[in-house]
Amino acid sequence: MPEERVRDISEFELIDRLRMALPPTVRGNALVPIGIGDDAAAWTAHAGERVLVTTDSLVEGVHFRLDWTSWRDLGWKALAVNLSDIAAMAGLPVLATVSLALTGNETVSDLVELYRGMGELAQLHNVVIAGGDIVRTPHDFSIHVTALGHTLGGGKLLTRAGARPGDWLFVTGTLGASAAGLALLMLPADDPRRRATTAPRLIEAHLRPIPRIETGWLLAARNASSAMDLSDGLFGDLEKILDRSGVAAIIDLDKIPIAAAVRALFPDQAMEFATRGGEDYELLATIPKEGIREALELFEEDDVTVTRIGEIIERPATGPHLFVRNPDGSLEAVAPGAFDHFKAE
Amino acid sequence: MPEERVRDISEFELIDRLRMALPPTVRGNALVPIGIGDDAAAWTAHAGERVLVTTDSLVEGVHFRLDWTSWRDLGWKALAVNLSDIAAMAGLPVLATVSLALTGNETVSDLVELYRGMGELAQLHNVVIAGGDIVRTPHDFSIHVTALGHTLGGGKLLTRAGARPGDWLFVTGTLGASAAGLALLMLPADDPRRRATTAPRLIEAHLRPIPRIETGWLLAARNASSAMDLSDGLFGDLEKILDRSGVAAIIDLDKIPIAAAVRALFPDQAMEFATRGGEDYELLATIPKEGIREALELFEEDDVTVTRIGEIIERPATGPHLFVRNPDGSLEAVAPGAFDHFKAE
Helix, strand or coil, X not given: CCCCEHHHCCHXXXXXXXXXXXXXXXXXXXXXXXXXXXXXXXXXCCCCCEEEEEEEEEEECCCECCCCCCHHHHHHHXXXXXXXXXXXXXXXXXXXXXXXXXXXXXXXXXXXHHHHHHHHHHHHCCCEEEEEEEEECCCCCEEEEEEEEECCECCECCCCCXXXXXXEEEEECCECHHHHHHHHHHCCCCCHHHHCCCHHHHHHHHHCCCCCHHHHHHHHHCCCCEEEECCCCHHHHHHHHHXXXXXXXXXXXXXXXXXXXXXXXXXXXXHHHHHHCCCCCCEEEEECCCCHHHHHHHHHHCCCCEEEEEEEECCCCCCCCEEEECCCCCEEECCCCCCCCCCCC | CCCCEHHHCCHHHXXXXXXXXXXXXXXXXXXXXXXXXXXXXXXXXXXXXXXXXXXXXXXXXXXXXXXXXXXXXXXXXXXXXXXXXXXXXXXEEEEEEEEEEECCCCEXXXXXXXXXXXXXXXXXXXXXXXXXXXXXXXXXXXXXXXXXXXXXXXXXXXXXXXXXXCCEEEEECCECHHHHHHHHHHCCCCCHHHHCCCHHHHHHHHHCXXXXXXXXXXXXXXXXXXXXXCCCCHHHHHHHHHHHHCCEEEXXXXXXXXCHXXXXXCCCCHHHHHHHCCCCCCEEEEECCCXXXXXXXXXXXXXXXXXXXXXXXXXXXXXXXXXXXXXXXXXXXXXXXXXXXXXXX
């Protein structure tokens, strides 16, 4: 029997199948009573808190390859990258809308898997998939997710604009695992590194990133002055905090937390993966030095790994504003390394 | 000098140029202090009201053709179709996010025009363009807009689910102008209808639809039991209210308000355009008969055209649930006519 494809069923039927692929609590809850099936979704927002909204798109052949990712993992990731942005503002995610641009050639069961993957992550965070749009596209299958959430501390949120000279610079977790996972996916099938016991964990870091929701709250509670999530790589993303805050930074290269598995499998590329690889979805944050000891103790209590990797300094009037300190103590300017989506090839 | 294209400048530079193409009040306001340039936008929601969120995508070659629409009109329309969904819930729009999937071959000045068009409409409604995402796509240029707003009457909103037997069925404005405008755009350049004095108005109805924001509030204030906006055509969209409300309807064909210009230029297709054409972005609503006289008088005071086109009836246990009453009084079932995005060709 040929596989049922999107063009074989009505749009109404497709929407219904996708809706039913979600766990019941992800289709709606007391806070989000109106979801899929109306002109707009409705949400009773929390009085006194700020509404946060973010959007991220994934395009086949650009952001993912279907021979590397399962549809279920793709659904997880499409939602995760958005929840990560809510985390970076110290927010609690509440709902998401999902737009699919489909060629009509996709199988219905693959799209159901996509929604199952989204549903898994949504359920973990009590997020409702509250609607969206399905449109036809000639060639490029793509997914466009918008996530909404709110702050938790009477409107207090973390932006990119608050870093001040003297603040210390931190990252959560370890860096480079996602880039290493992608590198593993690109290796020839007979490369021995693909059979390493640590390989599946690195690949999972790339395919199913974990949004650091609770860590975002902790950062806000511990007085962080700025934060963002690491999607384009440490050096590129840090530039955005530096620009928005009007400051400069020094990173201690030997302090950057790189997972042992990354160093073991890619000894020559580990530092490159950690600093320019991207897609780790850890949080990058600055915290004022005053009270830093108490802040770090509290992180330990909460079992969150936070590593100090450098400090914020005054921005020079001209010239570079991102420096690394080599293990021998010498400073070196970092060439602007932001990942540019139109020039990266 | 060759035209500057997206791939010739950095992503940062592109975002900055697009941001600057917006009127200052559209880049941020007191309610939306954090917009373009952070992980998420932040909005101080109105206590006691519900947050509304909706999303709509436009794909080149499917939803628009760049030889028919200007970039500025395209920007207007991409936002308008979203604000129309907020209107259909009786909401006040507040902010929108915009994601662009670009091939890199677009000119920067065209995209600036796109943002100017969005900015024009946004400014009219005090809407902030609060961020988004720019991604690369291999072939299909597309625009994905998400609009947020809130209710105005202590949480009261209009859904598709409230129509009851005995309610009267209304539409705002006139129908068919958008489909007639599209038909004009598709005519050969030497067709005399393209030179009709009314042609530009019909084409404008297609390219720059007006979201019926205030009319949505009036409908809610006048006790409408359900509403939606007409994007896929009267017959197709009405089916959605009937399904969600569990009712049936009779439409009086001779009551459907069709603009005189549509009848004049397309006498044989006018009814088809009005009932199945789509993209008029007028509102379709049901209002209980009790108190209907007062409701209609108030619409007149507010200078809003609202036409009664039929009534809601009990849903038969089986068989069709949408009927038209011909001018001779006979009833006729309407074949399901929803526009299906994957089968329409």
